[in-house]
Amino acid sequence: MTIAHTSSELSPELLNRLDAIELTDPLGFSKVMAPVMAVAYYRDGAWETPRLTGLEPMDLWPHTQALHYGQALFEGMKAYRNLGDAVPGASALLFRPFEHARRMNRTALRLGMPELPEQVYVETLERLVSAVDKLVPNRQGQSLYLRPTMFGATADLSVVPSTEFCFVVLATPSDAFFTAPISAWIERLFSRAGPGGTGNVKAAGNYAASFAAAAKLGEKGFHQLLWLDAATHTQLEEFTAMNVFVRRGDRLLTPPLSDTILAGITRDSLLRLGPTLGLDMREEPVAVDEVIDAVRSGEEVELFGCGTGAVVAPVELLGDDSGLRLPLPGREVASRLRQHMLDLQHGLIPGPEGWQWPVPKS
Ligand SMILES: Cc1ncc(COP(=O)(O)O)c(C=O)c1O
Structure with missing residues (x-):
C-alpha cells in the first residue's frame, strides 16, 4: 500500500526556495523550516484534498476559535534517511505512520474535531517528504521532523466547536534531540x-x-x-x-x-x-x-x-x-534499545510489517 509520487508537485518558485537551502550542522530543531507545507481545510462537513504550498504566514482572524478555546492538536513524526538494505528502493522512511494517523484521529474526536482519513494523512506526509527529500538529513539520529497539526479555524467567540478546521503539516530538518543522558x-x-x-x-x-x-x-x-x-x-x-x-x-x-x-x-x-x-x-x-x-x-x-x-x-x-x-x-539497556530503534528507523535492520514506511524521492 505505497503511494508513489515520482514527479515534483512544487512550483518553480518553491523549487528555487528549496534549492537555496543547504543543510549545515548543527541542525538544531526548528531552525530551518522546510519552505513547503501541506495544508487542507475542512468546510461544509468535508475535507478538501491536501495541497503542497509555500510556508507562509497564515491569515487568521483574532477571534479564530483555536486561539480562544484551544481546539487544536498536533502529532510528532520524523522522516528518516534510508541508510540500509532492509527496505529497498526507499529514499526516506516514515515510522509507523498509520499509528500516528489513528492517534491523531483519537485526539480529534476527543476535542470535537473531524477525523481525517488515515490514508489521506499518510499520503499527505508521503507527498511532503517526497517533495522535500533533500531536507532529510543523511546522518543516523538526524531526521526531517514532521509536525501535523489540526485546529479549529472558525472565527467565532461562542464557546462551541468550530465548524471549519485546518490541517497543516510542517517539516524541519533536525538533530537528535538528546545525545547525552x-x-x-x-x-x-x-x-x-x-x-x-x-x-x-x-x-x-x-x-x-x-x-x-x-x-x-x-x-x-x-x-x-x-x-x-x-x-x-x-x-x-x-x-x-x-x-x-x-x-x-x-x-x-x-x-x-x-x-x-x-x-x-x-x-x-x-x-x-x-x-x-x-x-x-x-x-x-x-x-x-x-x-x-x-x-x-x-x-x-x-x-x-x-x-x-x-x-x-x-x-x-x-x-x-x-x-x-x-x-x-x-544506561546499558536504554542505550541498546535506542540503537535498535534507530537501526529500524533508518532501515538498517528489518522491522515488523508497516513500521518502516517507504517514501520515494520525487
Ligand atoms: C505526552 C507525551 N507522551 C509520550 C510521547 C511519546 O509518544 P511517541 O512515542 O508516539 O512520540 C509524546 C510525544 O508525542 C508526548 O507528547
Missing part, C-alpha cells in the same frame, strides 16, 4: 493530566499547561519534568513529551496506559521489541519512591524516557524540590 525533575506539585481529561491525547493545551512547571527546569539545571499521578503524586506517569520506563534488574516496567498517559508509539514499539531482544517487558504501576529506594539500596536500576523526538533518553540524575539529587549510573 538527561536529568529529570520529579514534579510533585503540578499535574500534567487528570482522570477524564485530555492527558491521553495530543491536545495542544496539555503542553501549555506544563509550561509554568517547566519554567523552573532552567534555573535548577534540569532537562525534563517527570510527572506523577494527579491524585496521589506517588506514581510515575510520563515526561512532558516522552513515556517512561524503569529497569529493575531483569524487568522493564512502564506504567499501564490510562486516561492520563499518552499511548506513545515508541513506548508500544519498545514493548513489542523487548521480548525479541530477550527483555522482560511489563506494563505495571511504578511508585516513584520505590525507584528511589531501589537506587539507594544499590539495586541495578535504569530510568529512561522514550518518544519520537528523543527515541530513547536515559536519565542520569533525578531531582526534586525536597533537595533530592540522585545519580542513576545505569
